[in-house]
Structures are given as C-alpha cells and as structure tokens.
Amino acid sequence: MRATIYVTDDDQNVCAALSRRLVKKGHHVRSFHSGPSLIEALEHELPDLLFLDLKMPEMDGLETLRQIRQKIPKTLVVMLxxxxSVEDAVEAMRLGAYxxxxxxxxxxxxxxxLHRAITFLELRRRIEFSASEKQRQYSWEHVIARSPAMTRVVEQLKFFDAQDTPLVFLQGEVGTGKEFLARILHYNSHKQLGPFVTVSCNEQxxxxxxxxxxxxxxxxxxxxSQSMPGAFEHSDGGTLFVDEIEHLPIPVQGSLADxxxxxxxxRMGGFDRLPTNNRIVVTSSIPLDQPGYQEIFHPELRSLLEKQQLFIPPLRERKEDIIPLVIKTIHAYGEEIGRPKLDIDSSVPPLLDTYQFPGNIRELEAMIRRAVLCSQGPVLTSLDFYSQHPGSGEGLPPNTGRVLFEIGGHSLQDIQVMVIDEVLRFTKQDREQAAGYLHISTQTLDEYIQLRKKISHETERS
Structure with a gap:
C-alpha cells in the first residue's frame, strides 16, 4: 500500500535522508523539525505512519507523543x-508507540x-473493510418487520444490545431465521469487530x-497431544453462537451454564479458570416448557435461558412480512444470477397468503429460487410458484399436504408412520425440513423413524 508518512526530527539532515528513503519506496512523505509544527499539521491531515525523534530541544518526542495520541488513535508511531534507554522505550510503548x-x-x-508497520496497516484495512461489508449485509434495514410480531422481536433485540446482555436465547421453529438475527445483533453491536463463532450442536x-x-x-x-483453544477463546470479544442447544449433552449444558x-x-482437562468477554447467543427449535421435553435441558441452563428468551415467530404468524420477503429475495437472487429487474404480478400475493410455510423463511427462499429458475420473463406469476411436475414435492402443487387412508383400516401408530413416510417423500428425505412440516424437532423425528423401522421389522418377522 502507498502510505502517508510523517517524519519529525530536529536534525534536518536526518529528516531529509529518511524522507528520501521513504519516498523511493513509493510513499507520500512530509517532514517536520519540531513537535509543535507536527501538532499543527495534524489539524489538517492524519498520517498512516509517523516516525518521531525522541530527543528534540523544543518539545521532546515523548511529550509530543503524549499530546498527539488522542488526535491520532489509528496512526502507528515509531520512535527514533x-x-x-530501556526506560525511554517502556515509556514510549506505554504512551502508545508502535x-x-x-x-x-x-x-x-x-x-x-517499515515493513512490519505496512503489513499491520494492510491487515487492519482488510479487517475494517470486511467488518464494514458485514455491517452493510447485516444492517437493521435488512430485517423485514412489517408485522407486529417481528416488530416486537426487533425492539427486544435492540434492547438486549443496549443493555449489553451477555446471553440471548432465540427460540423458534426450524427455518425462522434465528442465525440471521444473531448476526444482525452481532454486527450492530459494539462487538461487531470481534469474531462471530458458530457451534452447531446437531452436526457433531x-x-x-x-x-x-x-x-x-x-x-x-x-x-x-497438544493444548487447543475452543470456541469460547476464539469468540472472545465477539459472539459465540450455539445452535440447537437441545442436542448438547446435559453435562456440557451444565458447564455452559456455569x-x-x-x-x-x-478447558477440558484443565484447572485454570479463564475469563471470557463474549456474548453468547443460544437457539432452540423446542420451547423450554414443551411437555415431555423438560429433561433435555439442564435445570441451571433452563433457568438462565428463561430470563433471556425471545420467541421468533413462524412465517405463518407474520403474514404482513411475506411479500416484502419475497420481493427482497427475488431482487437478491436476481442480482446473483444476472437478472436484476425481476418482479411479481398480482396473482402471487393471494397464492402465498393461503400457504402455511411449515419450513418458514428457509422454505420460502427455496421456493422463490425455484420460481425464478422456472420463470421465462422479468415478472413472476403464480404459475411459476407451482411445480413443473405436480406431485414431485417442489413448488406448490395442488395436493400439497394430503395423506389419504381408509378410516378404520389402520391403527394410530400406523397412521403416524404413513404421515412421516409421506412427509419424508415430499421433502426428498430432508429431515430438517420434514421436522419443520411436522412441527417437531429432528430428534423426535429420528425417534419416529426408528419406530417405523421397528414396526416394519416386526411385520416382516410375523
């Protein structure tokens, strides 16, 4: 990078020689011969890097650094x-010298x-650019909250941030956008320059x-064979996102609560207690008070989560947000595939308004992507949201959600198995989406699948 560098030394020969050396390396350089002249120049322009002589007659380097440090918090200062002496070096570093x-x-x-300083400046610029991009991507304006339910969610998230709450619990069905909201909270808080570290409890x-x-x-x-830091240390100063806490073993939930x-x-196997300075965002698709599920939460953790719980409503309870979400997703996906001016006609809102979206926002986004790929022109119609092959499980086929059986011919257990088989077929064996359709957790779905296998095995034996 081409840096702006100031050189300050009362020896004019030293100042000139060092300035020439820096100019030859492609940098923009200005030279000064006293602390006061440097301080005056800083009122008009701030350099990236400052070489400052320690011993100057009118105002020495340490006093100059003491006076300018607040004005140039991002400028790297190299003392010459x-x-x-060791005492001078220690004092310079204490005052913020690089x-x-x-x-x-x-x-x-x-x-x-110079090489070390430029490398540091380049790295800092990349980090700041990345952070600013994330801030744009996850700004509050990207949260669609026309419905009263989502308006309350946004208000509560902003309250949590204003209070610098160290724990936030987001509870909602699969596909409701819990991770997106966690990132919104992170990138709009004072922890935005810290890391966002994810632990998916269902994937390990x-x-x-x-x-x-x-x-x-x-x-x-x-x-x-060697010590290793975990997510707590990696997320220090930022956010630790623990997804699907219901799959975390109970003893580990207890350690997390502590x-x-x-x-x-x-650390595992360690005795030293390490401090942490992160925000922990925990999610679950299962309500804490859902009958039959209390035992999957550690009592101490449940007590902490209850105090910081925020319910994320399913899409069927925020109808006012559906069309704005459709428009936003169509525009974003259209830009992605080189079709930036896509829109919908008047037949689409009534169609989507009657659908329950068991897979929530995740299902809506997948549906929109398929509709965009099926569409021939710049305006999507209701026909684009129906499957090209009715009954294939894509789009909105007319018989979506129907399972037919003869009354009196099956036990309740048989009917449960039939429904689960049909939903799995409909979702092409996507367990997470199937669980969303059935309004149960993936863990419960797995238990039903095992039951189905057991019934099938017993039937074959008989």
Whole structure:
C-alpha cells in the first residue's frame, strides 16, 4: 500500500535522508523539525505512519507523543533515537508507540520496521473493510418487520444490545431465521469487530462438542497431544453462537451454564479458570416448557435461558412480512444470477397468503429460487410458484399436504408412520425440513423413524 508518512526530527539532515528513503519506496512523505509544527499539521491531515525523534530541544518526542495520541488513535508511531534507554522505550510503548528504533547511519533498521508497520496497516484495512461489508449485509434495514410480531422481536433485540446482555436465547421453529438475527445483533453491536463463532450442536457427536466449545489441555483425552483453544477463546470479544442447544449433552449444558453465570470457564482437562468477554447467543427449535421435553435441558441452563428468551415467530404468524420477503429475495437472487429487474404480478400475493410455510423463511427462499429458475420473463406469476411436475414435492402443487387412508383400516401408530413416510417423500428425505412440516424437532423425528423401522421389522418377522 502507498502510505502517508510523517517524519519529525530536529536534525534536518536526518529528516531529509529518511524522507528520501521513504519516498523511493513509493510513499507520500512530509517532514517536520519540531513537535509543535507536527501538532499543527495534524489539524489538517492524519498520517498512516509517523516516525518521531525522541530527543528534540523544543518539545521532546515523548511529550509530543503524549499530546498527539488522542488526535491520532489509528496512526502507528515509531520512535527514533540515537541512544535509547530501556526506560525511554517502556515509556514510549506505554504512551502508545508502535515501535522503538535506534537510528543507524545507513537507516538499515528502518526498513524492517517499515515493513512490519505496512503489513499491520494492510491487515487492519482488510479487517475494517470486511467488518464494514458485514455491517452493510447485516444492517437493521435488512430485517423485514412489517408485522407486529417481528416488530416486537426487533425492539427486544435492540434492547438486549443496549443493555449489553451477555446471553440471548432465540427460540423458534426450524427455518425462522434465528442465525440471521444473531448476526444482525452481532454486527450492530459494539462487538461487531470481534469474531462471530458458530457451534452447531446437531452436526457433531455429543462427545466432540465439549472440546469444541471449551477447548482442551494436552492429555485431556486419547489423542490430545497438544493444548487447543475452543470456541469460547476464539469468540472472545465477539459472539459465540450455539445452535440447537437441545442436542448438547446435559453435562456440557451444565458447564455452559456455569460459564454464562461466572463469565469464566475451564478447558477440558484443565484447572485454570479463564475469563471470557463474549456474548453468547443460544437457539432452540423446542420451547423450554414443551411437555415431555423438560429433561433435555439442564435445570441451571433452563433457568438462565428463561430470563433471556425471545420467541421468533413462524412465517405463518407474520403474514404482513411475506411479500416484502419475497420481493427482497427475488431482487437478491436476481442480482446473483444476472437478472436484476425481476418482479411479481398480482396473482402471487393471494397464492402465498393461503400457504402455511411449515419450513418458514428457509422454505420460502427455496421456493422463490425455484420460481425464478422456472420463470421465462422479468415478472413472476403464480404459475411459476407451482411445480413443473405436480406431485414431485417442489413448488406448490395442488395436493400439497394430503395423506389419504381408509378410516378404520389402520391403527394410530400406523397412521403416524404413513404421515412421516409421506412427509419424508415430499421433502426428498430432508429431515430438517420434514421436522419443520411436522412441527417437531429432528430428534423426535429420528425417534419416529426408528419406530417405523421397528414396526416394519416386526411385520416382516410375523
């Protein structure tokens, strides 16, 4: 990068020689011969990097640094001296200097320091650019909240952020946008420059989740040949997103509750309690008070989550948001595939208004993508939202959601199996979407599938 660099030294020969060296490397350079002249220049322009002589007659480098530090919080300051002391170096670093160099006749010590500083500046710019892109992607304006239900959600999220709440619990059906809202909260908070670390409890075996979340010490278990940090340490200063907490083993839930309560945790196999400075966002598709499911939550964790619970409504309870979501998704996907001016006609809203969207926003987005790919022109009609092959399980076929059976010919258990088979066929064996259609968790669906296999096996044996 081409940096703006200020050189300040009372020795005009040193100042000129160093400035020439920096100019030859392609940088924009200005030179000053005293602290006051530098301070005056900073009123008009701020440099990326400042080389500042320690020993100057009118105002020495440390006093100059002391006066300008608040004005140039992002400028890197490299102190220069012909005869430095440890005390001077320590004081310079305490005041915020980036580096401390002993001047040489040929300035050979400057080049490595310059390289380190430029590398740091480039990295910081990339991080800041990435953060600003994320802030645009996850700004509050991207949350569609025309419905009263979602308006309340946005208000509560903003309240949590204003209170700097260390724990937020988002409860809602599969596909309601819980991770999106967690990212909205992160990138609009003072933790936005910190990391956003995700732990998906449903995608790992239970035994692997504890070391993934808390890290581990060497020898903590077979194969732990060295110590490793976990998600708590990786997310320090940012957000730890724990998705589908109901799949986290109960003992690990207890450790998580302790970490939330004390703001400290231990690595697996360790004894030292490490401090944490992150926000923890936990999600579940199962209500804490749902009958028959209380035992899947650790009592201490449930108590903490109940105090910070925010219900994310299913799409069928926020009808006012459906068409704005459709328009937003059509425009975004259209841009992505090179069709930026897509729209819908008047036949689409009545059609979508009658549909229940058991898969919620995730299903709506998938439906829109299929409709866009099926459409021939710039305006999507209701026909584009119906499957090209009725009954294939895509789009909105006329017989969506119907399972036929003869009354009196089957037991309740048989009917349950038939319904689950049909929903799995309809979703092409997508367990998560099928669970959404049935309004149950994937864990419960798995139990039903095992029951189906057992019934089938017993039938074959008889």
């Amino acid at each position: 001296t012909a005869y430095g 580096d401390f160099l002993i001047k040489s006749i040929d300035f050979s010590t400057v080049d490595p320091a 075996r239970g035994s692997l989740l504890e070391p993934q979340i808390f890290g581990y010490e060497r020898g903590a278990f077979s194969g732990a 970490a939330i309560r004390t703001r400290e945790f231990c």
